[in-house]
Amino acid sequence: MIFARSKRNRQTRLPKATPRQPTRPCAPRPMDDRIQVALDVSYTRLLMTGAMLLFAFGAIAVRLVDVSLLQAASEPRAAFAPRGQEMRMDRADVVDRNGNLLATNLSTASLFANPRKVMDPDDTARQLARVLPTLREAEVARQLKTNRSFVWLQRNLTPRQQWQVISLGLPGIDFQSAQTRVYPNGALAAHIMGYVGVDNQGLAGVEERFDATLRDNAAPLQLTIDIRLQHILRGELLRAKTEFNALGATGVIMDARNGDVLAMTSLPDFDPNDGSNARDNQKFNRATLGVYELGSTFKIFTAAMALDYGIVTMRDGYDATDPIRISRFTIRDYHAKRRWLSVPEIFMYSSNIGAAKMAEDVGGEAQREFLGRLGMLRPASIELPEVGTPMVPSPWRPIKTMTISFGHGLAVSPLQLASGVSAMVNGGTVHRSTLIRRETAEPPQGQRIISERTSRDVRRLMRLVVANGTGRKASAAGYVVGGKTGTADKPKRGGYSRRALLSSFVGAFPMTDPRYVVLATLDEPQGNKSTHGYATGGWVAAPVVRRVIERAAPLLGVQPVDEQSPTVKKKLFIKFKREGRQLASF
Amino acid sequence: MKGFSLIVWVGIAGLASVALFNITFKVEQIQDELNVLNKQILQEQKAVHVLQAEWSYLSRPERIEALSQRLLPHLQPPTAQQVGNMESLTAAVTAARVTSNPAPTRVQPAAVRGTR
Numbered sequence: 068m069i070f071a072r073s074k075r076n077r078q079t080r081l082p083k084a085t086p087r088q089p090t091r092p093c094a095p096r097p098m099d100d101r102i103q104v105a106l107d108v109s110y111t112r113l114l115m116t117g118a119m120l121l122f123a124f125g126a127i128a129v130r131l132v133d134v135s136l137l138q139a140a141s142e143p144r145a146a147f148a149p150r151g152q153e154m155r156m157d158r159a160d161v162v163d164r165n166g167n168l169l170a171t172n173l174s175t176a177s178l179f180a181n182p183r184k185v186m187d188p189d190d191t192a193r194q195l196a197r198v199l200p201t202l203r204e205a206e207v208a209r210q211l212k213t214n215r216s217f218v219w220l221q222r223n224l225t226p227r228q229q230w231q232v233i234s235l236g237l238p239g240i241d242f243q244s245a246q247t248r249v250y251p252n253g254a255l256a257a258h259i260m261g262y263v264g265v266d267n268q269g270l271a272g273v274e275e276r277f278d279a280t281l282r283d284n285a286a287p288l289q290l291t292i293d294i295r296l297q298h299i300l301r302g303e304l305l306r307a308k309t310e311f312n313a314l315g316a317t318g319v320i321m322d323a324r325n326g327d328v329l330a331m332t333s334l335p336d337f338d339p340n341d342g343s344n345a346r347d348n349q350k351f352n353r354a355t356l357g358v359y360e361l362g363s364t365f366k367i368f369t370a371a372m373a374l375d376y377g378i379v380t381m382r383d384g385y386d387a388t389d390p391i392r393i394s395r396f397t398i399r400d401y402h403a404k405r406r407w408l409s410v411p412e413i414f415m416y417s418s419n420i421g422a423a424k425m426a427e428d429v430g431g432e433a434q435r436e437f438l439g440r441l442g443m444l445r446p447a448s449i450e451l452p453e454v455g456t457p458m459v460p461s462p463w464r465p466i467k468t469m470t471i472s473f474g475h476g477l478a479v480s481p482l483q484l485a486s487g488v489s490a491m492v493n494g495g496t497v498h499r500s501t502l503i504r505r506e507t508a509e510p511p512q513g514q515r516i517i518s519e520r521t522s523r524d525v526r527r528l529m530r531l532v533v534a535n536g537t538g539r540k541a542s543a544a545g546y547v548v549g550g551k552t553g554t555a556d557k558p559k560r561g562g563y564s565r566r567a568l569l570s571s572f573v574g575a576f577p578m579t580d581p582r583y584v585v586l587a588t589l590d591e592p593q594g595n596k597s598t599h600g601y602a603t604g605g606w607v608a609a610p611v612v613r614r615v616i617e618r619a620a621p622l623l624g625v626q627p628v629d630e631q632s633p634t635v636k637k638k639l640f641i642k643f644k645r646e647g648r649q650l651a652s653f
Numbered sequence: 654m655k656g657f658s659l660i661v662w663v664g665i666a667g668l669a670s671v672a673l674f675n676i677t678f679k680v681e682q683i684q685d686e687l688n689v690l691n692k693q694i695l696q697e698q699k700a701v702h703v704l705q706a707e708w709s710y711l712s713r714p715e716r717i718e719a720l721s722q723r724l725l726p727h728l729q730p731p732t733a734q735q736v737g738n739m740e741s742l743t744a745a746v747t748a749a750r751v752t753s754n755p756a757p758t759r760v761q762p763a764a765v766r767g768t769r
Contacts, residue, residue, distance in 0.1 A: 132670075135677065154698040168709035174699070251710035298714035545733025618730050627733035 157246045158267055159280070160287035161260065163294045164329075164504055170260055170274070170339075172267075173249050175223040176242040178232060181216050184239030188212045191237050195220065198231040211239075223247050248274075250339045256297050258333045258352040259290065259451070259502060262342020270342065271350065273502065275452045289504040291327040296320050299618045300330040304587060307611045308334050311592035311602060317353040317481050318611070319586045320619065323489040323575060325511055326498030328449070329583070331355075331482065353590070356453040358478040361588070362555030362604070363417045364488070364573045365474030370414055370528055371491050372437045373425045375521040381641065384409035387420040393466050398423050398473075401554070401603075402537065411641055414528045415536035417552060419473045426472030431463050434471065440516055441490060441497055447483045448499045455480050474553055475563070481571075485586045488573050492529065492549075492581040495522040527641040530578040534639075541574050541609035543616040545627030547635060549581075550574030550612065552604035557591070567591050572608035576616055577625060579638050585619075587611040 161170040178199075185191050188211035196204035199221055210218045220240075224232070229242060248263045261272020269278035277288055304316040320330040333353040337345030351357065373379045387408045390399035402416045413421030426434055438444055446454045458478035460467040470476035482500060490497035496513030505511070517525075529549030532538040537552045553571040556563035571588040575581040587608045594602040601607075620627070628635055721728060737745075 135674065154695055154702065167712075168705060171702070171706050171709075173703060173706055249706055251706055252713045253715070255713065255715070295714055298718070302718075543733070545736075617732070620733075621731050621736060626738065627736050 156285070158248065158263075158282060159284045161273060161281070162287045162289050163256075163292045163297075164290065164327075165293060166289075167294050168251055169256060169290065169292070169294070170248060170250050172246040174244055175247045176226075176229045176244050177222040178220040178224055178229075178240065178242055180211055180218050180220055181239045181241070182211045182213050182218060183216050185211050186238055191240065194235050194237060195232065195240070198235065199224075199228060248340075252294060253340065254336045254338045255294060255301060256292055256331075257336040257339050257342075258350075258354065258453070259292060259331055260339050261451075262337075262339040262345075264343060271453065272339075272352075272451055276450050290502050291322075291329060291504050292331070292502065293329050293622075295622055296330040296619050297332065299622075300585075300615055301332040301334070301336075303611050303614045303618075304332055304334055304589075307587070307589060307592070307607060311589060311595065311598075311607050313589040313592040313607075315353055315590040317357070317586075317588050317590075318615070319354055319482055319485040319584075320615070321485045321489055321500065321584045321586075323493040323581050323584050324498075325505075326486060326489065326500045326513075327504075328482070328500055328502050331502075333357075352451070352453045353481065353588075355447060355449055355451055355480050355482050356455045358455040358457055358480050359569055359588070360475045360478050360555045360558065361481070361484050361571055362474040362553035362569065363419075363422075364484055364551050364553035364571050364604075365471065365477075366414060366417065366422045367488055367491055367525060367529065367551050367573070368438065368441065368443075369422045369426050369429075369472040370410065371517050371521055371525045372434065373429050374410075374524050375517040376429055376433060376437075378428045379410055379425060381410055381524060381527075385413065385418075385421045385424040387413070387418045387424075389420075391420055391423055391469070393469065396466065396470075398469060411528055411531055414551075415531050417473075417532075417537050422472040423469035426468050427465070429468075431465060431468040434468055435463050437516075438471075438477070440514070441487045443477065443479050443483055443487060447480050447486065448501075449482060450502045457483070474555055481586055481588050484571075484573060485584050488551075488575065488586070489584045490516050491525045492522060492575045492578075492584070494519050526575075526578050526581065527639050529575065530639045531641055533574070537603075537605040538572060538574070538609050540605060541572055541612045541616075543576070543613045543620070545630065546616050546620050546625060547577040547579055547628060547630055547639070548574050548613070548616055549576070549578035549639075550609070552609060554603040554605075568602050570602055570604040570606075570608050572604045572612045574609075574612045574616070576620065577628065579628070579635055582625060583619075583623060585612045585615050587615070 156172045158172050160168060160172075163169055178195075180191075182188070188208050191211055192202075192204050192208035195207055196202045202221060207220060210220070223245075224242070232240065232242075246267065248267055250260060250262075257272075259272055261274040261276075262270055263274050264270050269275035269281065273288070273290065274281070281288060300318045300320055304318050307313070308316040316332075316334040318330070318332050319328065321328055331354045333351070335349050337349040342350075374381070384407055386406075387400060387403075388405050390397050392398075398419050400416070400418050400420055402418075404412070404416055404418070408416065408418055408421050410421075410425075412418070413425070429437075435444070442448070444457055444459050446456050457480070460471075460476050467476045486497065486500045490513070495517040496515050498511055498513040526549060529551060530547065531549075532552065533542050533548050533550055538550050541548050541550050550573055553569075553573070555569040555571075556565055557567040557569055558564070559567070569588060569590055570592050571586065573584065573586045575584045589602075589607050589611075592602040592607045594600040594606065598606040630636075
């Protein structure tokens with residue numbers, strides 16, 4: 068091919084070449100021919116080389132323009148260019164209703180070693196143990212002498228520790244950065260938050276319930292909890308638990324108008340930063356997972372039910388002179404009056420006999436239907452995995468109708484009680500209790516349980532308990548507290564224990580237009596000198612509610628009022644008979 | 654003439670390529686700056702995040718309460734008696750004026766207005 072082209076070239080070039088090389092008549096012709104051939108060959112070779120060089124440079128130029136202008140303008144940047152301006156976290160934050168941080172992820176460094184690169188294991192171990200006090204020198208030295216290429220030495224170093232280790236300048240020692248879940252408020256809302264495992268997987272509480280959402284979403288999860296109220300509730304319960312040497316305690320603050328849980332505590336609790344090491348007793352959420360026979364607080368429902376069904380009016384009453392004997396049980400009154408009691412009196416003195424007779428008149432079927440609508444017969448609606456199923460009697464015998472009227476025989480979680488009481492005082496509608504802050508401000512549509520009128524009557528009754536009855540110690544001056552005490556004998560094998568009590572108080576305030584419901588329950592409190600040995604709800608739980616309301620009401624923006632003012636008195640006025648006389652109270 | 658237009662075209666092509674390369678390298682430079690800034694933003698965000706966590710740790714109610722008890726022993730939670738409203742305040746001020754300054758009743762309304 069080349070040969071052919073050169074031949075052609077020579078032919079075309081020949082006429083031009085001849086003038087440059089004039090034929091010499093003196094030179095012999097064979098010689099001229101040879102020179103001509105040599106020149107032709109060299110000319111062709113030169114041309115070929117030039118063409119190849121031109122082609123090469125041309126290709127380089129094209130490629131140069133291509134790479135510098137058309138394709139990636141410079142070195143690939145993807146490796147080190149930050150893609151967006153948003154920080155990416157393994158797990159979204161959890162914040163309270165005011166935006167305070169409840170859980171977040173922080174980058175921490177974990178220390179590891181490559182024993183094959185460690186020069187002097189003993190010296191390395193000694194130096195490390197000096198800056199990291201939790202490391203055991205001998206153990207580290209043993210690990211560093213192994214013939215592996217990777218050993219963990221310590222997880223989650225503080226920045227200071229990391230700096231100290233770096234400044235040691237040890238060969239074969241390195242860090243791996245990972246994200247760690249941090250709960251800045253510690254045990255404050257432990258049972259609501261739950262905790263995560265070593266790989267940041269949610270293992271309890273909101274962390275477990277919203278595990279997928281927290282992983283996928285960058286936006287923080289906002290709860291209805293208010294850490295200030297949570298702190299107040301936890302602090303007061305802790306104080307009462309210590310004072311009365313109780314096994315446990317639990318409490319709830321709920322917005323009566325929409326079912327928002329503002330605070331919820333279960334004691335004993337744990338530090339979610341170290342959740343995996345908490346004992347079962349600590350991890351148990353008494354507020355939602357525990358179901359208890361909550362005692363006389365249930366009389367709120369009994370009275371509301373009887374009033375709403377029109378079985379009794381506020382002027383009616385029952386004879387509570389003698390205890391009721393039914394099958395092998397005897398229903399007697401704790402604060403026995405041994406006479407006829409009006410409905411307000413039954414409520415005020417917490418008469419079991421009166422409540423049982425009231426429920427008997429309502430009937431078992433209606434009672435079950437009422438409690439069912441109130442959500443007492445199915446697990447509470449709350450965004451937690453730890454939700455207890457109520458212990459509902461089956462069959463619903465007449466004896467159960469009587470005992471449930473004063474809170475025995477049906478075990479529900481404290482959260483359900485708070486939710487039910489909210490419905491009784493807020494005008495009669497029950498809302499789903501929730502831990503997740505809604506986007507909209509308007510209250511959700513609730514389900515009507517009792518009429519507005521009955522709700523007003525229940526408010527009066529609850530105010531009466533705090534003003535004149537068993538719950539006087541819950542009276543937070545200025546905030547018109549109303550409520551109901553409850554003291555239940557804890558069930559034991561084959562019956563009830565008279566020694567082990569579950570003492571509660573559920574209150575709402577201000578009773579003129581209830582906004583918030585506060586519940587406090589103490590498990591097996593022991594009476595002391597200050598309570599004259601009593602450990603009933605009125606003595607141990609009511610003061611907790613009083614102190615919580617006194618501290619929380621200013622934060623909630625509840626205006627204190629003069630409880631003796633005519634407008635307040637008129638709103639909560641109630642008439643009840645006592646031994647033929649009419650007595651007025653408020 | 655033919656040679657002139659060739660020079661012009663070659664010149665234009667040369668200028669265009671110089672401008673093109675110039676712009677390309679400028680863009681590259683600016684992109685580098687952008688990357689540096691983005692990196693800085695991320696670093697700042699991380700720092701802010703750590704500070705937020707630290708702040709919520711330091712401002713947790715438990716600690717504030719303990720500090721308050723230690724450093725502000727006279728500061729107590731407010732009681733209901735300490736909370737009032739504007740109406741009661743005006744009434745109280747009026748009452749105080751009436752008792753402390755028995756001025757003629759005609760002057761009284763002006764003085765009351767002045768306190769609002």
